[in-house]
Amino acid sequence: MAEQGKRETKREDLRTRILTAATKHIEKSGILGLRARDIAEDAGCALGGLYTVFADLDALIIAVNSQTLQRLDETVEAATNDQTPPGEQLLLLGRHYLAFARNNPRLWRALFEHRLAEGREFPDWHLANQVKLLTHIAKPVGKLQPQLDSQAQMIHARTLFAAVHGIVSISLDNRFIGLPTATLDAELERFISLLLRGLEAGSSLDHPSYGSHTPPQHD
Amino acid sequence: MAEQGKRETKREDLRTRILTAATKHIEKSGILGLRARDIAEDAGCALGGLYTVFADLDALIIAVNSQTLQRLDETVEAATNDQTPPGEQLLLLGRHYLAFARNNPRLWRALFEHRLAEGREFPDWHLANQVKLLTHIAKPVGKLQPQLDSQAQMIHARTLFAAVHGIVSISLDNRFIGLPTATLDAELERFISLLLRGLEAGSSLDHPSYGSHTPPQHD
C-alpha cells in the first residue's frame, strides 16, 4: 500500500536532518572538525546515507554555508529601511554584521574558511547568495554617491564590506592585540563614522589628495 | 678528532634547512598541504630528524610565520620615512602591504590561517612580532591625531590594519565578486584616501554624527 510520494518526503526529511546535524557540528567544532560519521549518527542514518543526498562533504558544507548566508541576509534585511538616512543605514548594517558574527561565530567563519580543491568551482546559486548580500550595502552607497553607476556601487560596497569584515574578523579571532568586547563595538562604530565623514568630505571618485600612485612591485 | 662546536653548527644548519623546506612547501601548497615527510625529504634529513629540532609541526609553522612576519616588517620598515607626511605614509604602508600579500600569497595567508589546538598559546616572542608591525601604523596615526594616548594609537592602528587587511584578503581570495587586478589597487587607494579625508574632517574621538548606538543582541 504505497502512499503517494512517500519516497520524496523521506528524502527531503533525510536531507533536512543531515543539514541540521552538519550545521550543529560546524557551529560546535568548525569546518575542520567536521566528520561524516558524526553527521550520520546525529542525523540518524547510516554513513552511506549521507552520500545518497550529498555528493561529498564539500557539497554538504556549501549547503550549510548557503543557509548561513541566507540567515545573514535575513538579519541584514530586517535592519534595512528605506526611510533611514544612508549613513545611519550603513552603521546599522555594520552593527548587525558584528552581531551576527558574534552569535554564530563558527558558522560565520565557515563562510570564509571553506575552499574547494583546485579546479572545482562554487555553484552559481551559491555565488548569487553572496552577491545578494552586497546589494544591501550598495543601496545606501548609491544614495550617498549618486554619480556612481550600479557596477561601481557594487564594487565600493564590496570594499566597504571587506573592510568591516576585516575588523570584525581579526577582532573575534583575537589576532594581534586582543580587544575587550566593548572596545570592539566602539572601534567599529568609530571606524564606520570615520568612513562616513570621508564620504561627506568629497566624492570618492576624486583623485586621492595624497601621494603619487606608484605601487611597489617586489616583495 | 672532534672539531669544536661541530654539533651545534650541524644543528643550526639542519634547523635552517628544515625551515627553508617548510617555507617552500607552505608557499607552494599552503598550511593544509604541509606534510612532515615532504619537509624532511627536502631538508635532506630523516623523518625523525624534524622532531629533534621542532617539537611538532605547529612549532615549525610558528617559526615560518615568525620569519614571514619579520620579512613583512622589513618591507614595511623600508617604506617608512619620518619626513613623509602621515597621510601619505599610511597610503604607502597600504600599498606595500598589498604588494607583500601579492608576492607571498600563501605565506601571507598562513599568518592568519594558522590556529593552535584549544588551550595552546602562541609564544610571547611571536606575539611581539605582531605588535611590532602595528607600531609602524600607529606612528602616522599618532601624528594625525596627537590627542590620542599611545594605547589608543595602537588600537586605532589595529583597526586600520584590519580594514585594509580585509580588503586585500577578500580580494586576493576572490570572495564575492572577483576583481580585476588593477581595480584592487585603485579600490585600496580610494579607500585609504577616504579614511584620510575622514580623519581630516574631524577628530575620531567625537561621538559619531550618525545614528544612536544600540547594537543588536540576537542573531
Place this chain on the structure above:
DNA sequence: TGTACATCAGTGAACGCGCGTTCACTGATGTAC
C-alpha cells in the same frame, strides 16, 4: 482492493590511503687521559 514483481533509497562493513609521531638503534662528535 489485493497480490506479485520491480525499483532503488538506504545500510554498514570494508577499502584505501594519508600522515603525525615515536623509539630502538647507530655512527658521528665530544671527552678523558
Place this chain on the structure above:
DNA sequence: TGTACATCAGTGAACGCGCGTTCACTGATGTAC
C-alpha cells in the same frame, strides 16, 4: 697528538589512528494488473 670510551643527534621502519568514500546487499516503496 692518538686512543678508548661516552654521549646523543639523527635514522627510518613501524605504530596508531583517523576518516572520506564505496559497494554488494536488503527491505521499504512504487507499479501493474
